[in-house]
Amino acid sequence: MDELFAPPTYEWQRLSPRYVTLRQLSALLFWPLVLTIPAVLIGLVWNLWWVAGLIWLAAVLIALDRAWFGRKSWRSWGYAERDDHLYITHGAWFRHLTAVPYGRMQLVEVESGPLERAFGLATVTLKTASPDTDARIPGLSASDATQLRDRITELGESRSSGL
Amino acid sequence: MSEPRVTQPPPAPAPAPPVRPGVKQAERPHPLTPFIRGWLVLVAIVLGFARQFLENGSSGGGINTSDLRWIVPFGVAVVLAAAAAGFLSWYFTRFVIDDDELRIETGVVVKRSRRVPFERLQSVDIVQPFAARFFGLAELRLEAGAGGSGIKLRYLSRVDASRLRDYLLTRAHGHSARIADVADSALPSRFTDLGQGDRTLVRVSPQRLIGSFLLTNNWLVTAGFALLIFVITAAFQVAVALPGLIPVVISAVSMIGSRVIAMFNFTVAESGRGVRITRGLTNLASQSVPVNRVQGVRITQPLLWRPFGWYRVDVDILGYTSSDEGRDRDDATTVLLPVGAAADVSHLLDRVLPGIDLDTLELRRAPRRAAVLSWFDFWTLRSGYDARVVVTEQGWLTHARYVVPHAKAQSVRMYQGPLQRRLGLADVHIDTPRGPVKAVARLLEARAARELAMSQLGRARAARSTAEGRAALSPDDASEADLLDHFGIGADTLIGTGGEAKVYALDAERVLRVYHSNHQSTVEVVGQLQGLYRAWADQQMAVPLILQNGTWAGRVYTVNRRLPGENFADWLAGADPTERPAALMSYLDAAGAVQQLPAPIPGFARLVGSGAPARFDSLVSLLTAQLQPQLEVSRVALQADIPQVARVWEELVRALHARQCRPAVVHGDFCPANIYLARSDDGRLRISGVGDFSPHTLVADPWMDLAGAVIFLELEPYPEAVADSRWLEQQALSRWGRDLARWIAVYRRFYGFYFSSAYRFDPALYQWCIRQLTPLGG
Numbered sequence: 039m040d041e042l043f044a045p046p047t048y049e050w051q052r053l054s055p056r057y058v059t060l061r062q063l064s065a066l067l068f069w070p071l072v073l074t075i076p077a078v079l080i081g082l083v084w085n086l087w088w089v090a091g092l093i094w095l096a097a098v099l100i101a102l103d104r105a106w107f108g109r110k111s112w113r114s115w116g117y118a119e120r121d122d123h124l125y126i127t128h129g130a131w132f133r134h135l136t137a138v139p140y141g142r143m144q145l146v147e148v149e150s151g152p153l154e155r156a157f158g159l160a161t162v163t164l165k166t167a168s169p170d171t172d173a174r175i176p177g178l179s180a181s182d183a184t185q186l187r188d189r190i191t192e193l194g195e196s197r198s199s200g201l
Numbered sequence: 202m203s204e205p206r207v208t209q210p211p212p213a214p215a216p217a218p219p220v221r222p223g224v225k226q227a228e229r230p231h232p233l234t235p236f237i238r239g240w241l242v243l244v245a246i247v248l249g250f251a252r253q254f255l256e257n258g259s260s261g262g263g264i265n266t267s268d269l270r271w272i273v274p275f276g277v278a279v280v281l282a283a284a285a286a287g288f289l290s291w292y293f294t295r296f297v298i299d300d301d302e303l304r305i306e307t308g309v310v311v312k313r314s315r316r317v318p319f320e321r322l323q324s325v326d327i328v329q330p331f332a333a334r335f336f337g338l339a340e341l342r343l344e345a346g347a348g349g350s351g352i353k354l355r356y357l358s359r360v361d362a363s364r365l366r367d368y369l370l371t372r373a374h375g376h377s378a379r380i381a382d383v384a385d386s387a388l389p390s391r392f393t394d395l396g397q398g399d400r401t402l403v404r405v406s407p408q409r410l411i412g413s414f415l416l417t418n419n420w421l422v423t424a425g426f427a428l429l430i431f432v433i434t435a436a437f438q439v440a441v442a443l444p445g446l447i448p449v450v451i452s453a454v455s456m457i458g459s460r461v462i463a464m465f466n467f468t469v470a471e472s473g474r475g476v477r478i479t480r481g482l483t484n485l486a487s488q489s490v491p492v493n494r495v496q497g498v499r500i501t502q503p504l505l506w507r508p509f510g511w512y513r514v515d516v517d518i519l520g521y522t523s524s525d526e527g528r529d530r531d532d533a534t535t536v537l538l539p540v541g542a543a544a545d546v547s548h549l550l551d552r553v554l555p556g557i558d559l560d561t562l563e564l565r566r567a568p569r570r571a572a573v574l575s576w577f578d579f580w581t582l583r584s585g586y587d588a589r590v591v592v593t594e595q596g597w598l599t600h601a602r603y604v605v606p607h608a609k610a611q612s613v614r615m616y617q618g619p620l621q622r623r624l625g626l627a628d629v630h631i632d633t634p635r636g637p638v639k640a641v642a643r644l645l646e647a648r649a650a651r652e653l654a655m656s657q658l659g660r661a662r663a664a665r666s667t668a669e670g671r672a673a674l675s676p677d678d679a680s681e682a683d684l685l686d687h688f689g690i691g692a693d694t695l696i697g698t699g700g701e702a703k704v705y706a707l708d709a710e711r712v713l714r715v716y717h718s719n720h721q722s723t724v725e726v727v728g729q730l731q732g733l734y735r736a737w738a739d740q741q742m743a744v745p746l747i748l749q750n751g752t753w754a755g756r757v758y759t760v761n762r763r764l765p766g767e768n769f770a771d772w773l774a775g776a777d778p779t780e781r782p783a784a785l786m787s788y789l790d791a792a793g794a795v796q797q798l799p800a801p802i803p804g805f806a807r808l809v810g811s812g813a814p815a816r817f818d819s820l821v822s823l824l825t826a827q828l829q830p831q832l833e834v835s836r837v838a839l840q841a842d843i844p845q846v847a848r849v850w851e852e853l854v855r856a857l858h859a860r861q862c863r864p865a866v867v868h869g870d871f872c873p874a875n876i877y878l879a880r881s882d883d884g885r886l887r888i889s890g891v892g893d894f895s896p897h898t899l900v901a902d903p904w905m906d907l908a909g910a911v912i913f914l915e916l917e918p919y920p921e922a923v924a925d926s927r928w929l930e931q932q933a934l935s936r937w938g939r940d941l942a943r944w945i946a947v948y949r950r951f952y953g954f955y956f957s958s959a960y961r962f963d964p965a966l967y968q969w970c971i972r973q974l975t976p977l978g979g
Contacts, residue, residue: 042627042647043615122662133622135615137658141665142611167519168611168632170639 050116057177065104073097141197239284319372497638517636584642608664743890764890766879796903869897872913908948
């Protein structure tokens with residue numbers, strides 16, 4: 039994190055540390071599961087079990103890499119609530135900084151999938167009139183998420199401006 | 202005008218049935234609607250089969266004539282079913298568009314009722330498909346915010362459609378209007394849908410449209426590809442490539458459809474309610490773009506247009522999806538100008554983004570090392586901003602320039618990929634609603650990118666808060682703000698709001714009057730007042746002088762000479778009680794001085810307003826004619842609130858009949874708010890000028906203003922106003938004679954009737970009117 043993508047004056051607020059575990063777990067589950075299908079197919083159809091084994095090895099390596107990357111990714115996320123804007127940053131390699139004026143918010147969503155729920159996490163998404171606005175904060179603890187939603191909805195109401 | 206109603210009191214004994222709110226007459230679309238929809242289905246079927254026939258015909262097999270046995274009955278059945286469905290949907294579609302609401306009810310099985318607040322309307326379009334055009338019918342399309350919540354009303358007669366459109370647009374701009382006000386607007390031309398009041402800004406000639414189309418990149422690629430296939434076929438004597446031609450031909454045809462036929466006769470006109478676009482060779486589409494709802498502008502130039510200096514302009518409007526190559530050719534498009542010279546473009550931009558000069562805006566180039574990432578167009582990447590807009594440019598095959606007003610920008614994003622990071626570059630995105638505008642300042646120096654993004658947030662915030670401040674001031678937000686911007690003044694220069702206009706101080710010498718309504722009649726009134734003021738300019742009493750008048754952002758304005766002194770009503774509110782008598786005496790003098798102004802025509806007359814100057818053969822016919830429109834509005838209310846109103850009216854008419862006087866100029870609204878007071882060199886307070894002559898201004902009984910001066914004083918909010926009014930009446934009687942007392946009483950009734958239409962908008966004033974309307978007696 040360098041100052042180029044830093045918010046003005048304040049420190050970033052971080053996501054819940056459980057988000058790292060969530061990311062690592064989902065990476066470890068996802069890659070082996072997905073790559074098992076072609077591996078088994080290749081093994082059964084062409085009887086090339088050594089290729090299947092290689093694919094499996096690759097799957098495990100990718101999963102481990104992703105799992106390792108999970109911490110780095112977690113560290114890249116951050117958000118900051120300022121007077122007029124919500125700042126969100128993410129991406130370790132492909133870095134993004136999004137600033138959304140509270141007055142431009144059309145709605146705020148809180149979502150939580152089954153895996154996220156198991157970890158007590160939720161995702162907050164801000165929508166504006168522009169489909170390009172990419173303002174999503176994943177991995178917030180459920181209580182943080184609802185509190186954040188309530189705060190920014192209130193700010194949005196007081197600052198809302200016509201299109 | 203004769204005097205048919207002089208003896209017949211307008212509050213007639215048999216009152217018209219009062220309109221009961223709640224039980225409204227919902228209308229249905231035009232009864233021909235199902236037929237046209239059936240016809241459209243028939244055309245679609247015939248075309249579908251024809252295409253099938255042609256495509257299969259070349260490769261043998263497919264449909265042949267024997268199949269017609271079942272094709273024809275099947276086609277007939279489908280058409281009948283479509284017509285029946287059309288009939289049902291027509292029968293169950295009802296709409297209400299009136300003074301209070303816009304409501305549409307649809308659905309045969311599932312009923313759906315939608316009520317749209319007038320202020321939410323983003324645009325109102327009229328579309329005439331070819332078949333509907335034959336029958337003089339049109340479809341009305343309403344957009345109400347983002348998210349495809351479009352409403353289609355089909356089909357209405359052209360007269361109704363254009364009348365409703367005018368009304369809805371007036372309401373959408375926040376003006377109050379009644380549907381009856383737009384009822385008799387002249388029918389626009391059949392081919393361009395432009396009314397008489399509309400001024401053409403740009404018209405695209407067919408030659409230029411077709412010429413420019415042939416030079417677009419897309420067309421050249423498509424045509425080149427088709428040519429290539431032909432050449433291969435001819436050269437190698439093989440027909441393998443021919444099937445590949447079909448999609449090419451289809452895309453070419455659809456391109457011609459959307460870029461030439463749909464854009465034919467493209468005309469941009471300035472109408473009272475925004476910019477109006479009409480276009481189409483077969484289908485006629487007419488869009489009204491509300492200028493204050495333009496979210497961004499894109500100006501593009503394909504490479505081969507460069508020698509001709511042509512440009513194309515698109516705009517982002519909420520609710521219009523980008524139908525750049527749209528299949529629905531009669532859909533609303535985002536195109537503001539399909540092709541035009543630089544002069545046309547700047548002419549239109551003046552209208553859409555007033556006061557913005559793109560030529561002087563300084564743009565910064567992407568640094569040289571951007572070539573590593575974007576070797577094919579790095580030299581075209583530029584970006585910059587000024588106080589009102591941010592601008593980005595890119596591309597050379599098609600050069601595009603994006604302009605986004607700060608007040609309309611949504612979020613701001615910064616992006617940096619790994620390669621950009623290594624080179625120290627970054628992108629800044631200015632997000633706008635869905636549409637052709639995608640403003641991205643690409644590959645900026647990282648520091649510059651950060652600086653642009655952060656400062657952009659501040660500029661957008663500032664722009665939003667001024668826009669909000671203005672919106673809170675007046676519902677006619679953007680047009681008025683535009684007008685003020687045009688004159689380089691802020692909303693804080695407001696010095697007064699009257700019944701007709703808002704007044705802003707331009708400088709010590711001049712004021713800007715912004716009229717509330719933008720009806721044609723307002724322009725007429727301004728012209729008449731200009732003439733009157735000029736004729737009175739060298740009189741002893743100062744009257745306003747119109748230095749300049751015009752229309753900007755759809756608003757009628759005048760620049761007037763500023764009257765010297767302070768507004769008398771403001772002065773009265775905080776005046777030293779010992780100074781009031783002298784000032785009030787001068788106020789009475791001024792009321793007497795108005796009658797000394799030379800009347801432009803002899804006899805009794807109305808000087809300002811529609812059809813003015815209009816002469817009348819007697820005082821009573823002039824004054825009853827003045828009261829007629831007010832009573833149309835308030836008759837029912839008056840009858841309900843004043844039992845003996847017919848008697849009051851008869852007494853008033855009888856008294857006016859008996860009045861003998863020499864006709865003289867009457868201000869008609871001689872009240873402290875329209876009068877200016879100054880302290881002369883010797884320290885005495887004197888009325889320095891009389892402003893706001895208006896459609897109330899007449900050539901009539903000179904005592905009307907004396908009565909008005911006395912009567913209207915009691916409406917002032919300061920505590921002793923009523924007592925001062927009594928005192929002033931005594932002063933007036935001692936100067937003009939006891940006889941005046943009776944006429945002040947008569948004109949109390951007159952003004953009571955005259956302002957009774959206030960029951961619609963000013964209950965306090967209406968209550969005052971009711972108190973005036975007591976029987977005269979004796």
